Amino acid sequence: MRFEQDTFFFVKNRNKYDLALTPIDLLTSNDFTFVVRCKPDWDSISDDSSTAIIAKNGKHIGILAKKFTSPSDGPQCFIGLEGWSTPERGEEEVSFGYDYWIEDDKKDVEFNLAFVHNVEKKEVTLWVNDEKVTQKYRGQLSDYTNAWLWIGCGCGFSDFAVEHQWQFIGDIDFVGVYKMALNKKNIDNIVNDKILTEATDRKYKPACVTNFSNQTPYKIKDESGMGHNLIVGGYEWT
């Protein structure tokens, strides 16, 4: 699905009608994985900007597509992993992250991305196709209990200035949110599954899965059966 400026979706922590089998407000307090298949439109993403592919708002946590200008080499593209943690009780929250540099000859490539959180090891891993980087963090992840999950932006509330919404430009054709730390084999199984049988298998503890094939003017269907449809942003309900 093509994401232009102003195309973004959100998933609320709890279903309005109590139809979600697994709430996602405490998602980041435990093991979880975001899996995304996407192709950023690097030419359309503004220089020196961050855009969010999938993220929880607030002190954001998720996967970003970023573009920064280097004085020597000009604009450079990155897939970013970002988040925040509280090292010790009473201490200031600190950010952590990693920017995976996209070489010029890979700018036209579709990426299978995964953000894996392992709460016991206190580490987050970013998979970019077959490569991975792992970051340790201190303490515990920040409290995202009241944050919404956004796809195609970092925070789409209407009272939030557009330049701070981090709207993504490009294509996203798969999003999966899982309540476990998936390994590479799991991720491959999921992201290569065109008919979503594997991607929605309960053994992976799915919370929200879509390949954007079922949609209404307002929603993208969550195919996991967990009841977390993606709701289109930019209307009066955000």
Place this chain on the structure above:
Amino acid sequence: MEELSQDAKDKIDVRKNAHETDESGLYFGMKEKLDEIGCGMCLAKWTQTTLHLQLGHTHSCHHPRTHKISEAEIKRNPSALHNTRYKKLRRKEMLEGKRPDECDYCWGVEDNSDRFSDRVFKSAESWSRPHYDEIKNSNWRDDYNPRYVEVAFSNACNFKCSYCAPQFSSTWMEEVRNHGGYPTTDRFNDPQHMINEKKVPIPHKDYNPYVDAFWEWWPDLYNDLHTFRITGGEPLMAKDTWKVLDFILEQENPNRNLQLGINSNLGAPDQLIDKFIDKIKQIEDEGRVRELIIFTSVDTVGEQAEYIRNGLQYNRFWTNVNKIMTACPRVIVTFMVTYNALSVPNYYQLINGVYQLKTEYASSDRYWNSAVFLDSSYLRYPAHQTVQVLEPKWDKEVLRQCQQMDYLGVPLFDHKYIGYSDVEIQKLKRLYDWMHSRVDDGRLLEQRYNFGKYFEEHDKRRGTDFKKTFPELADFFEKCKEIKL
């Protein structure tokens, strides 16, 4: 509404948890006003009536049981169809601060929860609320023209839906006359029940004094009406339905504020359907009513729907819905579903079908741009056909249906968005919750026994084949048939 005190506003906030819809404090304000008169006060006893003219029965609000209308009273005063002596005595109790026993449903809600009861909701309706002062200052002996009238002229009906009864269907009456009641433990639809309850319908070809009284009262009633809804039987088979439509068409000064609702199974012969469409189109085109709603019924899709509602031709039904929507761009169609055990396997498809109608006929000509609504009410009686009788594995399917409605729903409850509304989704969710509140094992066993007995006999009498029509429930049916009490 008066400015509320902070204390009252705080109370509203507390009650909002139970009644998320009371955003303006409408219900809280109405409850206070009703309680000023008395703790049993309810405007619906004056403003609303359902008239079962084929039985000569009435009630105001659907919770109290119906009571017999006196033939002697209506001879002197046709408005006694509604203003019965019995009802006036209940009004007296209300005005004197008492709680009528027949309204025990509401007292149960009020005494056992912090929720508003239906007396508050019904009194706050637009057909009740404006008449508060007039009613408060009235004498209990006064006659009062209701604003919301539901009327059944006869039980003439070409369908005999599996959960219906002879009082509401002449074809059911014919069947039980020939074969008697069903061999369930409660002798479902045994004619003796009607005789015991004095609810034997007057055959539609016979003289009916209640219908006569209605027509005598009608010219006086018509201009006061906010909502008039014709039920049945099948209204298109009742000559009085046509008389109502013609009356509206002939008026020099029609009641243009009227909300007209007509129930129909849309299974009448083509010429009747076409005649019906012509008349409602003319009423609509000439702006003779404020709103026209067709209430129709179907409980699932295809052959399974035809089995549940005996007489239904599903494809023809769907064609007729499309015919109406095409010919009458302002008419609203509401599907009144009696969601029962047999609806469960394929209701998902009906949800998708109705959504397609919503999108196909969406139009800003209507206040609610969605032209079609799906009202999923759950069957409570007969108990052997409710969703509670099924095995728990079916819960998941109903949840899937709720989730599908949510997916096809609008994120914000507003007339301009097309899709399922909060009300439609919550109704199905309530059904799902109710399905969970299982009955005790003894009663469940009896209900399943009755399920087996009922549909075994149904297949014999009507030449149907349950197992072929409902392969998903075939094993369950067999198990039910093997139950020994």
